[in-house]
Each structure stands twice: as C-alpha cells, then as structure tokens.
Amino acid sequence: MSDPSPEVVEQLRQLLGEKGVRIQPDEVMPDVVLKPESTEQVSAILKICSAAGQALVPLGGKTGLANGHFQTDSELGLSLERMNAIEDLDAANRTMTVQAGCILQTAAEAAEAEELLLPLDFGARGSATLGGCLATNAGGNMVIRYGMARDMVLGLEVVLADGTVVTSMNKMLKNNTGYDLKQWFIGAEGTLGVITRVVMRLRPHPRSQNTALLAVDDFDSVGKLLRWLDGHTAGTLSAFEVMWPQYYEFITREGSAHRAPLPHGSAYYVLVETLGSNPEADAESFEMVLGEAMEQGLVSDAVLTRSQSERNAIWEIRDDVLELFKLGPMIPFDVSVTIEKMESFVNEIRTGMNKWDAPICIVLGHVGDSNLHVILGNENPEEFEYDALETLLYETVERYQGSVSAEHGVGLSKRAHLHRSRSEAELQLMIGMKKMLDPNNILNPNKIFSADKISAA
Amino acid sequence: MSDPSPEVVEQLRQLLGEKGVRIQPDEVMPDVVLKPESTEQVSAILKICSAAGQALVPLGGKTGLANGHFQTDSELGLSLERMNAIEDLDAANRTMTVQAGCILQTAAEAAEAEELLLPLDFGARGSATLGGCLATNAGGNMVIRYGMARDMVLGLEVVLADGTVVTSMNKMLKNNTGYDLKQWFIGAEGTLGVITRVVMRLRPHPRSQNTALLAVDDFDSVGKLLRWLDGHTAGTLSAFEVMWPQYYEFITREGSAHRAPLPHGSAYYVLVETLGSNPEADAESFEMVLGEAMEQGLVSDAVLTRSQSERNAIWEIRDDVLELFKLGPMIPFDVSVTIEKMESFVNEIRTGMNKWDAPICIVLGHVGDSNLHVILGNENPEEFEYDALETLLYETVERYQGSVSAEHGVGLSKRAHLHRSRSEAELQLMIGMKKMLDPNNILNPNKIFSADKISAA
Numbered sequence: 018m019s020d021p022s023p024e025v026v027e028q029l030r031q032l033l034g035e036k037g038v039r040i041q042p043d044e045v046m047p048d049v050v051l052k053p054e055s056t057e058q059v060s061a062i063l064k065i066c067s068a069a070g071q072a073l074v075p076l077g078g079k080t081g082l083a084n085g086h087f088q089t090d091s092e093l094g095l096s097l098e099r100m101n102a103i104e105d106l107d108a109a110n111r112t113m114t115v116q117a118g119c120i121l122q123t124a125a126e127a128a129e130a131e132e133l134l135l136p137l138d139f140g141a142r143g144s145a146t147l148g149g150c151l152a153t154n155a156g157g158n159m160v161i162r163y164g165m166a167r168d169m170v171l172g173l174e175v176v177l178a179d180g181t182v183v184t185s186m187n188k189m190l191k192n193n194t195g196y197d198l199k200q201w202f203i204g205a206e207g208t209l210g211v212i213t214r215v216v217m218r219l220r221p222h223p224r225s226q227n228t229a230l231l232a233v234d235d236f237d238s239v240g241k242l243l244r245w246l247d248g249h250t251a252g253t254l255s256a257f258e259v260m261w262p263q264y265y266e267f268i269t270r271e272g273s274a275h276r277a278p279l280p281h282g283s284a285y286y287v288l289v290e291t292l293g294s295n296p297e298a299d300a301e302s303f304e305m306v307l308g309e310a311m312e313q314g315l316v317s318d319a320v321l322t323r324s325q326s327e328r329n330a331i332w333e334i335r336d337d338v339l340e341l342f343k344l345g346p347m348i349p350f351d352v353s354v355t356i357e358k359m360e361s362f363v364n365e366i367r368t369g370m371n372k373w374d375a376p377i378c379i380v381l382g383h384v385g386d387s388n389l390h391v392i393l394g395n396e397n398p399e400e401f402e403y404d405a406l407e408t409l410l411y412e413t414v415e416r417y418q419g420s421v422s423a424e425h426g427v428g429l430s431k432r433a434h435l436h437r438s439r440s441e442a443e444l445q446l447m448i449g450m451k452k453m454l455d456p457n458n459i460l461n462p463n464k465i466f467s468a469d470k471i472s473a474a
Numbered sequence: 475m476s477d478p479s480p481e482v483v484e485q486l487r488q489l490l491g492e493k494g495v496r497i498q499p500d501e502v503m504p505d506v507v508l509k510p511e512s513t514e515q516v517s518a519i520l521k522i523c524s525a526a527g528q529a530l531v532p533l534g535g536k537t538g539l540a541n542g543h544f545q546t547d548s549e550l551g552l553s554l555e556r557m558n559a560i561e562d563l564d565a566a567n568r569t570m571t572v573q574a575g576c577i578l579q580t581a582a583e584a585a586e587a588e589e590l591l592l593p594l595d596f597g598a599r600g601s602a603t604l605g606g607c608l609a610t611n612a613g614g615n616m617v618i619r620y621g622m623a624r625d626m627v628l629g630l631e632v633v634l635a636d637g638t639v640v641t642s643m644n645k646m647l648k649n650n651t652g653y654d655l656k657q658w659f660i661g662a663e664g665t666l667g668v669i670t671r672v673v674m675r676l677r678p679h680p681r682s683q684n685t686a687l688l689a690v691d692d693f694d695s696v697g698k699l700l701r702w703l704d705g706h707t708a709g710t711l712s713a714f715e716v717m718w719p720q721y722y723e724f725i726t727r728e729g730s731a732h733r734a735p736l737p738h739g740s741a742y743y744v745l746v747e748t749l750g751s752n753p754e755a756d757a758e759s760f761e762m763v764l765g766e767a768m769e770q771g772l773v774s775d776a777v778l779t780r781s782q783s784e785r786n787a788i789w790e791i792r793d794d795v796l797e798l799f800k801l802g803p804m805i806p807f808d809v810s811v812t813i814e815k816m817e818s819f820v821n822e823i824r825t826g827m828n829k830w831d832a833p834i835c836i837v838l839g840h841v842g843d844s845n846l847h848v849i850l851g852n853e854n855p856e857e858f859e860y861d862a863l864e865t866l867l868y869e870t871v872e873r874y875q876g877s878v879s880a881e882h883g884v885g886l887s888k889r890a891h892l893h894r895s896r897s898e899a900e901l902q903l904m905i906g907m908k909k910m911l912d913p914n915n916i917l918n919p920n921k922i923f924s925a926d927k928i929s930a931a
Binding site: 108110112160165168177183185188190191192196198200203204205209220244247249250251295299357383387388421423424425431435438442446447450465466 | 564565566567568569589610611613617618619621622624625634638639640641642644645646647648649650651652653654655657658660661662666677678679680681682697701704705706707708709710749750751752755756759810811812813814840842843844845876877878879880881882883884888892895896897899900901903904906907910922
C-alpha cells in the first residue's frame with residue numbers, strides 16, 4: 018500500500034485546520050493523524066476517505082494490548098483526543114454523557130465527585146479513552162460485579178464508514194425499540210464505525226471496601242471458595258483474583274519491592290474484595306464469611322487489610338506483572354476457560370512447557386470471570402520460541418473450548434487464532450456485517466480479519 | 475397473501491412427521507404450526523421455507539404484549555415447544571444451557587434447586603419460554619439489580635433465514651473474540667434468526683429478602699429516595715416500583731380483594747425490595763436505611779413486611795393490573811422516560827386526558843429502570859378513542875425523548891410509532907441488517923418494520 022495521496026491529505030487539512038492534522042514524517046510514529054473536534058468533522062473526514070478509498074485507524078489512548086491501534090504508513094490515524102468533553106453528568110438519572118476521547122480516569126473522577134461510580138477500572142486508566150474502552154469492550158478488575166464495558170453503556174453515537182452519523186444516545190435503562198444497534202459497535206475494535214459519544218450508566222459509589230489475601234490448598238477449594246463468597250456477600254464481591262504460586266512467590270521474593278503478606282508455599286493465593294455501603298457492618302460480615310470459609314477448610318491462611326495502604330500493597334502485588342519480564346523474554350496471554358477446566362488446562366500447558374529447559378510459565382487471573390493471564394517464555398533468550406509458545410497455548414485453549422481473547426480483543430495479534438474460538442459460520446456472519454457496514458474496508462482494515470479474508474468471503 | 479402451498483406443507487410434514495405439524499383449520503387459531511424437535515429440524519425447515527419464500531413466525535409461549543407472535547393465514551408458526559430440555563446446569567461455572575422452548579419458570583426452578591438464581595421474572599413466567607424472553611429482551615421485576623434478559627445471556631445458538639446454524643454457546647463471562655453476534659439476535663423479535671439454544675449466567679440464590687411499602691409526599695422525594703436506597707443497600711436493591719395514588723387507591727378500594735397496607739391519600743406509594751445473603755443483618759440494615767430516609771423526610775409512612783404472606787400481599791397489589799379493566803375500556807402502555815422528566819411527563823398526559831369526560835389515567839412503573847406503565851382509557855365506552863389515546867401518549871413520549879417501548883418490544887403494536895424513539899439513520903441501519911440476514915423477508919415479516927418499509931429502503 019502506498020502513502021495517503023497528498024490531495025486527500027490537503028483536503029483534510031482544509032477541513033480540519035492546522036490544529037486538526039498532525040504530520041510526523043519520521044520512521045517510528047505514524048505519519049498522519051487527524052484530530053477532529055466534532056462529530057460533524059468525523060463525518061466529513063469519513064466522507065472524504067470513503068470517496069478516496071483511504072483507510073483510517075481510529076485511535077483512543079493507544080493502550081490496547083492486541084495491536085488494534087497499529088497504524089501503517091498507508092493509513093491515516095483518526096484520534097478523538099480533542100473530543101474529550103464530559104457533556105453531561107446527570108446525578109438524578111445516574112448517567113454521564115461523554116465524548117469518546119475523554120480519558121477513563123477523568124470520567125471516573127467526575128462521577129466520583131457526585132458520589133457515583135463509573136465501574137470500569139484497569140491499569141491504563143490514565144491514558145485509555147472511553148471510546149477505546151467501548152471499541153474494545155474493556156474488562157478489568159470489577160467485571161465479576163459490574164460486567165464489561167458493554168454492560169455499562171446505555172447510548173452511543175457512531176459515524177459509519179460513509180460518514181452517516183447514527184445518534185443513539187439513549188439514557189434509559191430499558192429501551193426495546195427495535196434492534197439494539199449500539200451492541201454492534203461495542204467490541205468491534207473500530208472496524209464497523211467510529212464511536213464519537215457515549216452515555217454511560219453510573220452506580221452508587223461504594224462506602225466500604227474490604228480486601229483480603231487468602232491462601233488456598235487446592236484448585237477444587239478455589240472453585241468452592243468463589244461460590245461460597247459470591248453466595249454470602251449479596252452481590253458485593255467485586256474481585257476474585259487468583260495468583261498461582263510461581264507468580265506470587267516471584268513478585269514477593271527476597272529483595273523485591275513487595276513484602277509477602279502470606280508465607281510462600283501455598284498452592285494458590287486469592288485476592289478478594291467486596292464493595293459495600295455500610296463500613297462497620299460490612300467489615301464484620303466480611304470477616305465472618307471468611308472465618309466460615311476457613312472453618313470449612315476452603316482457606317488455609319488469610320490476611321485482612323486494615324488500612325488503605327495495606328490494601329494497596331496487596332493490589333500492587335497482583336498488578337506488578339511487568340516485574341516478570343526480569344525473568345526473561347515472555348509472552349503474556351489473555352484467555353478464558355470455564356472454571357471447572359482451569360486446573361487441568363494449566364497442567365497441560367505446564368506439561369507442554371517441559372520440552373524446554375528453563376521454561377517460564379506463570380499464571381494469574383480474574384478467575385471469577387473465567388479469565389486467565391498466562392505468561393510463557395524462557396529464561397534463556399536463545400530458547401525463546403515465540404511461535405511455538407503461541408501454538409502451544411492457543412491449541413490448548415482450542416481443545417478446552419476456551420476463548421483466545423478474554424478481554425484484550427483481537428486486533429492484529431490474535432487474528433490468526435480467531436478460528437480456534439469461533440466457528441466458520443460465526444466468522445462468515447461477522448464478515449458479512451463488516452462488508453455491509455464498511456464495503457470499501459476503510460475502517461481499521463486488517464484488524465480482527467485480514468483484508469484477504471474479507472475479499473475472499 | 476395466500477395460504478401456504480400444499481406442496482410446502484407436505485414437504486414439511488415429511489420432514490417433521492405427524493407429531494411435528496399441527497394443522498388447525500378453524501377461523502380463530504393459526505392454520506399450521508411446525509414443531510421441530512432439534513436444531514437440525516429448524517435448519518431444514520428454514521431451508522425449505524427459504525427456497526419457497528414461505529414466511530414463518532417463531533413462537534415461544536405467546537405471552538408477548540406487542541403482538542410480535544401474531545400469525546396470519548399465509549404464515550407458518552414455528553413453535554419450539556418440543557425443544558424444551560435443560561441440557562446442562564453447571565453449578566461450578568454457574569451457567570445453564572437450555573433449549574429455547576424451555577419455560578422460564580421451569581428453568582428458574584432448576585436453578586433454584588442448585589441454590590442458584592436465574593434472575594429473570596415476570597407475570598407470564600409459567601408460559602413464557604427462554605427463547606421468547608431473549609427474542610424480546612424481556613425485563614420484569616428485578617431489572618434494576620440484574621438487568622434485562624440480554625444481560626444474563628452468555629451464549630446462544632441461532633438458525634438464520636437460509637438454514638445456516640450459528641452456534642455460539644459461550645459459557646465464559648469474558649470473551650472478546652470478534653463481534654459479539656449474539657447481541658444481534660437478542661431483542662430482534664425473531665426477525666433476524668430463530669434462537670434454538672441459550673447459555674444463561676446464573677447468580678447465587680439470595681438468602682434474605684426485605685420488602686416494604688412506603689408512602690412518599692412528592693416526586694422529587696421519589697427520585698431522592700431511589701438514590702438514597704440504591705446508595706445505601708450496596709447493590710442489593712432489586713425492586714423500586716412506584717404506584718401513583720389512582721392505581722393504589724383503586725386496587726385497594728373498599729370491597730376489593732386487597733387490604734390497603736398504608737392509608738389512602740399519599741402522593742406516591744413505593745414498593746422496595748432488597749435481596750441479600752444474611753437474613754438477620756440485612757433485615758436490620760434495611761430497617762435502619764428506611765428509618766434514615768424517614769428522618770430525612772423522603773418517606774412519610776412505611777410498612778415493612780414480616781412474613782412471606784405479607785410480602786405477597788404487597789406484590790399482589792402491584793401486580794393486579796388486570797383489575798383496572800373493571801373501570802372501562804383502556805390501553806396499557808409500556809414506555810420509558812428519564813426520572814427527572816417523569817413528573818412533568820405524567821402531568822402533561824393528565825392534562826391531555828382532560829378533554830374527555832370520565833377519563834381513565836393510571837400510572838405505575840419500574841421507576842428505578844425509567845419504565846412507566848401508563849394506562850389510558852375512558853369509563854364511558856362510547857368515549858373510548860383508541861387512536862387519540864395512542865397519539866396523545868406517544869406524541870408526549872416523543873417530546874420527552876422517551877422510548878415507545880421499554881420492555882415489551884415493537885411487534886405489530888408499536889411499529890407505527892417506532893420513528894418517535896428512533897432516528898431515520900437508526901431505522902435505516904436496522905433495515906440494512908434485516909435485509910442482510912433475511913433477504914426474502916421470511917422471518918416474522920411485518921414485525922418491527924412493515925414489509926413496505928423494508929422494500930422501500
């Protein structure tokens with residue numbers, strides 16, 4: 018593919034003005050990024066690009082983990098960074114109306130100021146945009162309680178490939194008037210339309226938070242513990258994060274930045290958290306429910322946090338995934354399998370890793386959401402075989418009827434493995450949708466599906 | 475349109491056998507209803523009908539309230555009543571896999587036997603099927619806490635108009651592998667495909683239930699009360715049902731089947747309920763939170779139920795909508811408006827009703843979900859003007875940017891008013907989807923969109 022035609026770029030510059038086009042003619046950064054300031058400008062851009070057959074990559078905070086925002090020289094970037102206003106925060110109705118370029122953390126803080134919660138949170142909160150969160154159907158740390166990004170969207174505005182603006186800014190919890198077309202665009206990774214504005218449902222901000230780190234002796238007990246806690250915390254369970262010992266023990270090893278709140282040597286470490294509304298009663302009930310779990314033998318050891326700093330210390334252990342890279346080259350995978358298959362799935366991966374010397378195989382995950390992060394690599398860079406590791410992992414996922422992408426999406430990174438989690442009939446149906454909504458394949462082409470695959474369908 | 479061709483019916487009879495075709499050649503019931511017993515049979519039926527251009531109406535329990543299951547003489551019914559098995563109830567994973575013809579209540583009871591909750595409940599639970607619930611995205615009495623039917627679906631199998639079977643029976647909470655195509659079919663009222671099997675997410679069964687009927691003096695306090703309760707019950711608030719006094723006072727009038735738990739004369743009556751996990755602590759906290767609401771002046775009088783029979787008595791008042799028909803001919807409407815506009819919306823409808831003598835104007839609703847049921851009519855049958863009432867109501871909904879269908883769907887009943895809640899761009903996009911997935915318009919034709927509208931697009 019060749020660079021964008023100078024005529025098209027000139028037309029866009031006239032439309033958007035100097036501030037609206039960033040041109041960076043270096044080797045590393047994408048060449049041209051458009052920065053519209055209104056839905057009308059997004060529409061005008063798409064009309065021009067549609068007529069010229071010019072491909073575009075919609076850009077949020079570029080924090081995605083599947084290369085869904087990767088931009089080639091022949092593509093134009095379409096950044097919504099200037100469309101970042103919080104247009105409305107309706108405390109009575111508990112909704113917020115936000116432009117797609119608004120940073121997640123900014124939106125969350127605005128909600129918090131009204132004692133409301135935007136219940137979407139993950140590490141990249143300070144850079145990720147709401148538009149990007151919706152385009153990738155982001156997950157994160159509270160999915161077990163509040164769902165994925167999709168589950169908190171009430172309304173949405175999207176610009177189609179041909180420039181048509183579809184405004185569907187519903188603010189009501191119930192609205193069954195025809196097809197729920199916002200769902201088509203959420204999680205579509207910018208391949209079906211450009212999300213420009215959204216209405217998010219807000220929740221009451223929690224007034225209490227209880228956190229514990231638990232040691233568990235076997236995986237059967239992990240599953241039972243999940244059911245026990247979920248059944249006895251009235252829907253307030255907001256995190257059930259499991260660390261396999263290889264993770265926990267490395268992150269809290271002698272000389273690391275983290276103190277180990279529980280001794281090494283257990284089979285599993287589980288971080289649990291509830292979000293409630295009555296600090297005193299919730300703390301008491303949390304302790305009681307965990308005490309009963311210990312009596313039943315589901316938990317062998319426990320630390321309950323007594324302060325925000327103790328809580329942070331435990332979450333920092335859970336979140337310090339980057340520390341692992343000190344071990345050697347590795348690939349972090351984001352997959353799902355149902356909980357009853359998890360133990361055997363992990364064992365099979367471990368067995369598969371035995372063919373290498375010094376393999377790295379580390380597992381942790383949002384087990385309450387069926388979501389595992391599996392990190393595979395090799396301490397010896399010479400023995401690090403990217404393709405073989407990918408094949409081992411994804412073939413096992415396929416055999417376990419799991420998902421090759423739990424929360425990160427497909428982008429470029431998982432395109433080749435999509436068929437392991439989706440049947441031919443499903444893929445054909447998706448491609449039909451893509452062809453209907455973007456007949457010239459100008460919206461984030463080659464993401465999710467390669468252009469070849471689309472033209473062959 | 476003419477009757478189905480005898481050749482097509484004969485072909486289908488050979489496919490399905492005697493038990494699989496019900497022919498009722500009378501004036502009232504539909505003539506031909508097909509009763510497949512497997513997904514393969516549904517697929518074969520659709521292939522035959524697709525080739526012959528024969529229209530079909532997918533049928534669940536036929537309890538829909540928008541005439542989405544209405545079948546003309548020229549259409550074949552496609553009932554999934556024989557596909558009613560619970561294929562799998564996975565307690566560890568907290569999911570159930572069910573054939574679409576399974577009755578909602580049957581599924582709910584199976585979940586309950588495992589101490590799990592299928593959190594979908596409404597009056598027609600004993601007849602409605604899971605397939606119908608999903609096709610209409612059913613709502614009901616616990617939406618504020620658990621969402622609509624859509625929000626509890628993890629996986630789905632659907633047969634397309636051309637007979638293609640698309641099996642997408644995901645059991646995992648997180649799965650971002652390409653477009654979430656199950657969403658396309660949920661709420662599409664059988665116009666895009668026939669849902670044959672589903673995977674539902676189950677929740678822990680509640681261990682406590684607290685219910686109260688509250689009197690509130692003004693609508694501003696209703697809104698504040700909702701926020702207060704939701705903010706102080708940690709997400710356990712499962713019902714916030716408001717009865718305007720005309721409803722409450724008629725249903726509990728002297729000589730009716732219901733005793734009035736609170737005296738007449740208040741501005742609003744609010745039924746609130748929480749579902750928790752600790753009977754003793756939850757009862758105490760419920761009473762405390764309501765007590766504080768009274769101290770703040772949000773509630774002027776309250777009755778807390780102390781037994782299941784007291785609870786039932788209050789819900790029976792809320793649910794006895796049929797009793798209203800004693801007043802005269804009327805139309806029950808199901809609409810949404812955001813909470814801050816509700817009072818003025820209702821006032822405007824009331825003012826509009828003043829042009830008639832003896833008007834009936836009764837309002838109640840799932841106010842926590844923005845959903846109002848407005849019942850309009852006239853005590854004098856001579857003065858009952860169907861069209862004028864519809865116009866008054868839907869024009870007002872349109873002016874308030876509400877939804878002409880909150881939870882009942884569009885079917886035939888609301889087709890003419892869909893444009894009041896959806897823009898031309900939205901409607902065109904929906905029709906594009908319909909044409910892509912059902913090019914011959916054989917799946918529940920004329921529902922949501924008239925055939926004219928589709929062919930004109």
